Amino acid sequence: MKKKILILAGGYSKERDISFKTAKAVHKQIKNKYNCKILDPKGDFIKKIKQFRPQIIFNALHGRYGEDGYVQLILENEKIKYTHSGIMASSICINKLVSKKLFSKKGILTPKYIILKGNIKTNFEQIKKTVEKKLKFPLVIKPVNEGSSVGVYICNKNNFIKNLKKLNNEREILVEQYIPGREIQVAILGNKILGTIELVPRRKFYDYKAKYDKNAKTEHILPVNLPLSKLKSVENIALKAHKATGCRGVTRSDFRFSKNKFYLLEVNTQPGMTELSLVPEIAKYKGINFKSLIEWIINDASINR
16 A cells, blocks of 8 residues: 655645645655645645545645644644644744744844834834834845745835835734845755755845746856855854754755855745755755655654654
C-alpha cells in the first residue's frame, strides 16, 4: 500500500494562486511514489481530510490561515503528521510585530519601526508628520500579517498617504525604516544551514511580481559575492532566528545588507516551491534536487511541532 499524502493548497489568503503552484509542483514530484492528492481547505475540509485518511499532510498553504498557526492547530488536534513549522513558530513568524520584537530581544538587527492601527478616518497629514519625525522618508509600509510581499509599499513623502489608504482595511500596519542595499536570502533545512542566494530585482524591490513573474527578470546570484566571514555571519543569524522562533522543517530568512550590516526583515515558514522559488534553487546548487528536497520535507513531518 502506498503511503497517503494530502497536499493542502489554496485557502483564503491573497497568496492562493501561488499556493496552488507550489502544490502542483510538489504533487508532480511525489505522485508516482505516494497515493496523494491536493485539497483546497475551504468549507468543511476536516471532513474531507478524515475521508481521505492521510498519514501525512504536506502544507503548501501560504499566508493567512495557512502559515499563521491556524491550520497547524487543527492538524495537531486531529493528530495528523504535517510538514513545516508548528502552531507557535508559525504565529510568531507571520506576525511582523511579534517576530521583530523577538529578533531584537535575541540581538538580531532589524529595521526600526512603528505600528499604526488600520481604519484611519482622518488625520493622515498628522500621521505622516509623526512617522517622518520618528523614521524619516523613504520608508516601507506593509500589513502586519501577510507574506510574499503582499501589500508592501516603499513610500516617499509624496505617495505615503496614497499608499497608506490602500492598507486601511488592515487591522495593523507596520511602518518600517527603509534599508537600501543588497537582497540576501538564507535557507535553513532542519536545524542546519542550507545556503544563501542574492537577488537583484529590476523592480524597486523583491516584491510579489519580482518573486513570481518570469517577466520581472529578477537576477538570482549563486554563489553570493560576500567575504566568507560575512557569508557565515548572515547564515548564522538566519539559523539563530530559525531556532529562536521555534521553527521546524524548512525556512527562508530575508535580509538587507547595508553599510556592512545585515538587517533581518522576516522569517518565512512556508517558502514557495514553484519553479521560480528560492529554496529549491539553493538546494539544487548544494546538490539536493527538487525531488530529494520534497522527500526530506515529507520525512520530517510530525505532530507536536
